[in-house]
Amino acid sequence: MTGVPAQRPIGVAVLGHGTVGAEVVRIIRDDALDLQARIGAPLEIRGVAVRTVSPERGVPVELLTTDAESLVTRDDVDIVVELIGGIELPRKLVRAALDAGKSVVTANKALLAANTGELAEAAEARNADLYFEAAVAGAIPVIRPLTQSLAGDRVDRVIGIVNGTTNFILSAMDETGADYAETLAEASRLGYAEADPTADVEGYDAASKAAILASIAFHTRVSASDVYREGITHITAADLTSARALNCTVKLLAICERVTGPDGRDRVSARVYPALVPREHPLASVSGAFNAVVVEAESSGRLMFYGQGAGGAPTASAVMGDVVMAARNRVQGGRGPRESKYAKLEIAPMSDIITRYYVNLQVADRAGVLSAVAAEFATRGVSISAVRQEGAGNGARLVVLTHQATDRALSDTVAALDKLESVTAVTSVLRLEGSAE
């Protein structure tokens, strides 16, 4: 920037001072010179909005404020970093910031998945940046590669492990053979699960991320309510044992897929559920609290992005990347890529989606059971890939693995099996993803 006159500072407002917020404030203060050199102007914190002002936060007390609403519209604020969590309050603040022409960086997936259209339009109206790399998969660059690096390609599928809590639990269940409740308790004890783990274990968090990924990958607005969702609370130690016998493990997957509708036009499928994944699939070896996202596009082929999906420092890394980019845009003029929603693809209903099923049945141990069970699959056109009987007598179980069929045919089959006299109980039904057939 030799010869360029000194630039006025870029003002930053930070909303929230939890793990991520504190780390963002630390980086802006500690790495000031580096950041200034990269941006071409100094970055200055104008204020940090907190619920209660207390002096021991390690931030000059005069920067702390409880009045977030005034902070986000201050004249000397250029960029608002939203790290509050929740939906209504941050929505109001982000909206006010965008309406005032501020650029916004947020890590709030729930907010984005609920209001992506409204906020994107507000940013558009004022030509401001709305960046959210940290909202999906923490430090792992996923949003930027999808919106920019793959902007000239045709994405067919995005499939990811995007929730660290559930991946920690499922990995631990796979390794130790312990059941769900016990492993969840251990995860809470170690700080990998929150006091109320619902958002994670019921798949809401992953569903928000799936909505964001699908929106970007397919240039179509997809909101959290468009995402089919199942959590992991019904996964048993027996499921993991069965998975192991099939050379698989169980992962909570967020799947965004381009599928063909009955009219021959492209549709978008976005779904979150625990699924069997073959051990040789790259996602099978992503263990513990790590995240990974696999992108399959027409020209690029299969790409994988792997790293830490949560935590203060990794999330702050993604936030700061966005802050630096938004600040550079302020200095140089111009802005980053806007929301791209031109494709406006329809959402495919889950029943149309083609998957494979793993079905675990408790059955009467007598002749003819297998034939009766197989008939229910055959009637609905579902082809069986493998059957295995485990145990005998009252504890006899059948494990059935199907070939690909529509989710409708598969769930109809399971409903019919449940009514069969020779089937004592349908113990478990899981989808199988990432296999060739």
Added chain:
Amino acid sequence: MTGVPAQRPIGVAVLGHGTVGAEVVRIIRDDALDLQARIGAPLEIRGVAVRTVSPERGVPVELLTTDAESLVTRDDVDIVVELIGGIELPRKLVRAALDAGKSVVTANKALLAANTGELAEAAEARNADLYFEAAVAGAIPVIRPLTQSLAGDRVDRVIGIVNGTTNFILSAMDETGADYAETLAEASRLGYAEADPTADVEGYDAASKAAILASIAFHTRVSASDVYREGITHITAADLTSARALNCTVKLLAICERVTGPDGRDRVSARVYPALVPREHPLASVSGAFNAVVVEAESSGRLMFYGQGAGGAPTASAVMGDVVMAARNRVQGGRGPRESKYAKLEIAPMSDIITRYYVNLQVADRAGVLSAVAAEFATRGVSISAVRQEGAGNGARLVVLTHQATDRALSDTVAALDKLESVTAVTSVLRLEGSAE
């Protein structure tokens, strides 16, 4: 873009019509509507520069030209896509294009690693974009994550498998036990190695990519001549057998590292050599022609990017991502991030770098040999991690694995071993990377 008046088309000149060029032209023509929606203006090919105009190229013959020089400065050209290869001719053309204010997209790592400063400055002077995602690791987004997503973080290390030919050869040697010459011949037969494989097997290609990665990661100009380089032509089947015995494999690595100089200031190390890599390291399982890049930064922790590093379609995916971004910048005003070289770190000499060594010695099978060998290590302060004797009599061999030491101490030790009377030959010396100690 509702309400925005129709935009004038963005003109593209494509230089070269090989595998990548043909795929780029195909995508621009076949996906015209999608690209237009993403850019906000149509993309139009103004010409394709080729060596000889022939009608069977699948491109309207009136678009073909042998006059690249006139093409790149045409008034109706906004973006020049350079896919010629070589250094002098593309340098001249890219320079002319940038001087005329055109944005340039190139996949030419040799060009960039030789002339990064000159071309970056030419782009700067005319406020044009110079994009090169395809120059490193094909379709895998690496440049954009490093320049943008990690812009607010402090990168400590980038370590990658960035050459598909050598990775194919080393993977095959590991799997089959065949020797180098045989495997190279097989790679050529399968199209994984070029008729003259020198640039790949001697590490020149990887060194160019290391220079580009180091420049971006450390905000410092690093050129190919700053990169320490060894190729894989001396790797033997015996090395892979020894590696296997140590639970390692051998990979050609491009390593870019922030190291501390004797004055306590940060320096940059950029180096390319075949190294032993522990099987549990994420790069060990990257096999065949695939590429992967691991980035370690202060806040983000370890990230990995994986995918296809070469080939017409994957490389075209990366090129087209750059073309769409450059075109968007033209439509919206503004431009992408410029070269960042503010840090101006010094290059650390190889002799200062701290690594571990694997040394394979042919020795006389008599008492006192181990003690003599061990003494040479001890004298230079190099601590031995493990020693194994293989064979007996004239074929006796010692395999020594060291702890970390400076490359200077290690290479001095090897020189001294070579002069020892009881050492018949130093058969092989390889570094060990990616281990904990």
